[in-house]
Each structure stands twice: as structure tokens, then as C-alpha cells.
Amino acid sequence: MMTDPRRRLSSKPWCARIAAAAVAASAAGLGLARADPGENTAAPTPGSVFDAAHWRNVFARPREIPAPQDNPTTPEKVALGRQLFDDVRLSGSNGVACSSCHQPELSFSDGVPRRIGLAGEPLARRTPPLWNLAWGLTFFWDGRATSLEDQVRFPVENRHEMGGNITETATELARDAGMRAKFATAFRDDPAVTPANIAKAVAAYERTLVSPGTRFDRWVEGDDTALSSDERAGLMLFVGKAGCAACHTGWRFTDEAFHDIGLATAGPDRGRGSVLDLPAADHAFKTPSLRERVWTAPYLHDGSLNSLEDVVAHYVGRVQRRPTLSGDLKPALNLTENERDQLVAFLASLSSEDPPRPLGLPSRVQMAGSAMDRPPVSAGTVGQRDRRFTPGAVALKKGEALTIVNDDTRTHNVRIDDPRLSFSSDAQAPGGRVVVTFPETGQFRLICGIHPEMRLDAVVSE
Structure with missing residues (x-):
């Protein structure tokens, strides 16, 4: 049974602001920043003085939303992708759609630790939310897909998830005259219903799922009143004493890397180690973005932590030491009860006051090329x-x-x-x-x- 995330969080004072919707996040639109600091701006170790200008630069949103050269984002393609996202014909039983697990009202997740799969057993991992994937470098908890287009086929063809076959799906959709017309409109240079075009359409839609602006974004833009005193204290802990920004960096609060964070629940799931066939990466999973996390409990790849308070408690005193443990974790983290509350308060400021909604096709889309970042x-x-x-x-x-x-x-x-x-x-x-x-x-x-x-x-x- 799904649990309303607001019910989980109602015990803390900062939750009242979320439930009351004191500030409408949607008013900020996409909140694209006037500066483009880069997704993984290096964060120097903060000194004794909190450098607000530095951290505002680190956490500023980029100007544009990237898209690959071979799959430019268009309104027609996005509309088709959105329809396919809800289409049960992508599954083997014609009974499951992408949106069955990635539910918009639950931040494109599903609100349960591990969803029950087609075989009647819990899936191996938690359903991840889909916000801000346009900036992703790899996808899934273990990073096995290297593009949004590539990731589409994995859940479709996984026998425990959708149990489909994307080639057979293309054949079925091609028999639908309405679908043929929509594919022809979306792909004028290649007007066919093909597995590649299905993947491109769904990926184009997913790139429009940009999380709305929050009170924290208002602080980044220079509004010192946007955060409460506890939230500002939590931010200073986040980038300083607690060391969270070592991995949760950039405007999405993820380094896109894979870390073993010392979960006691670690079992046979090797995570990134299995993908790379590299024991040194065993138990390492992708750093999740912290955007809209209030609405995506429970947490971590296995859904084993029920609240943000539980997440903080894990890092404070529950980390299991082993050879594969990430070197980016603090070797010993001691936070008072008040500091823990302040840190959780800051984490909540990264989420909308009400469950966020997709904002539609962005007005500015940048085609991502293969050019080098700098001259050789x-x-x-x-x-x-x-x-x-x-x-x-x-x-x-x-x-x-x-x-x-x-x-x-x-x-x-x-x-x-x-x-x-x-x-x-x-x-x-x-x-x-x-x-x-x-x-x-x-x-x-x-x-x-x-x-x-x-x-x-x-x-x-x-």
C-alpha cells in the first residue's frame, strides 16, 4: 500500500510549510539560471566562513536543457513520447505502462520500497524518480544505460517489469493508423514506427521532466529571505561539517558517480560492480539527485530508509565499514539532534511545497554535440x-x-x-x-x- 509522503513527514515543523503551500513552486517556472556554472562544478573545501556567492554558483541551474544531436526535442516528438509513456502496448501483457511505476503525482516514482513485479515478487530495486534526466550521464541505479534512448528498452523488455519486446511493440503500433500518423509527424526524416523511434520519442518526453523551482532556487538567485534560519544552518552543514556536497553537488545535487555508502542491508546485489565486472565497485550505486525528494520516499536503491531523518541517521552512525566503502564519505560524522533537524530542514527546501507537476516542453533546448570540452x-x-x-x-x-x-x-x-x-x-x-x-x-x-x-x-x- 502506498503511503502519502506528507504523512511520513508531518512530525517536523518544516513540513507544515510544505503542506500549506506557502510558496507556489510553479511560479518560478523552470527557474533556469542566468549563469551556467556547469553540472559538476568543483566544490573546494569550505573554510570557517560560509561563502554564499561560491555556493550560489555551484547550485545555480543551467541556462538550457540539453538534447542529443541525433534526437532533437520537438513538440510533436514530446507529445508522442508522452502518449507512449502511458501506452500499455509497450508491455507484454498490454496491462502495464511506463507510468504504472513512474507516477507523476509521486514525482515519477511509486511510493513503495520495491514494486511487486510481474512474477509476484518485489523487484530488485526501488523505482527511481525521473526528474532532470536530460543532464544524466548514465541511467538506472547501476548506470547500465548510457543514454535516455538506450534506457527505454530495459524496463520494456525486463520480464519482471513490463515483459515486452520493443520490436513486437513497434509492429503492433504500426498497425494503428493513428499511431503511424503521429510517428510520421514526429519523425519527418524517418516516418516509421521503429524500436529506435519509440525510444527517441519516450526519451524526448523524459527530457522535458524538469523539476520546478523551489525556495532554495530563490535563495540561489539572491533572495536571502527564501530560507529559514534552520534551513540556512542546514545548508552550511550540508556543504561543510556533514560533507554531503562531496557527492551531492551541482544544481541537481548528484555527482553522477557510484558509491558504496555502507548500507547494512547490502546483499548479493553488486550494483555498479556487476555492470563493470569490477569487485572494487561492488555495492556502489548511483548518487541520487536530491531534487523533489520529499515526495519520493522511501529512499536509496533498495527503499530501505523511510524518511529523510533515517537517511541522515544512517550517515551519522550506521555506516558499515568494508573495503568497497566510498572514499568520499566522512570517516566519522557526529551531528547533534538539532544539527540533524537543520540538515533535514535544508533537504526539504530542495522540494516543491506541493507535489510537483511536469511543466511541459521547455522554451530553450540545447543540442548536445560531441565536441570536446577544451582544446587538446x-x-x-x-x-x-x-x-x-x-x-x-x-x-x-x-x-x-x-x-x-x-x-x-x-x-x-x-x-x-x-x-x-x-x-x-x-x-x-x-x-x-x-x-x-x-x-x-x-x-x-x-x-x-x-x-x-x-x-x-x-x-x-x-
């Missing part, structure tokens, strides 16, 4: 300090070796997923070195499988 420099050695490849782009000759040195405090995993070159370094411990040789010319993208926000471009010439 001639370098045979690259560092990885602070979860960044330095330099971020290198120029090499074909056959020349590139050495990647882990001068960080974290374990990394250097990967190349390219038809021309497939490479994985396994676990690269601090101090370790990885050597890559490129047998062909062209541009190659290297990432860290554990911290996918780490990106390195190699331009290889004759």
Missing part, C-alpha cells in the same frame, strides 16, 4: 586528482602510449567504449598507472566507470 594539448601523461582528468584533452600520435596516473585518493576505472577500441583498466587504486595505446586515428572518449563525470578526450593523428 600534447601530453603523454594525464592525472586524475579530485575526480578530474588533467588535462581534459590530449593530442597523440597513432601508436603512442598515454599514461594515466591515479594521483587521487579514490579508486578509478579507465574505460573506452568505442567500436574501434574497447578498453577497461579494472580497478585503478590510488597511485596506480594505466597505459593506453591507440591503434587508429580519430577522437576517443575515455571515462571513469565509477565516476562517469570524469571525461578525457584523446585526439589521435598519424
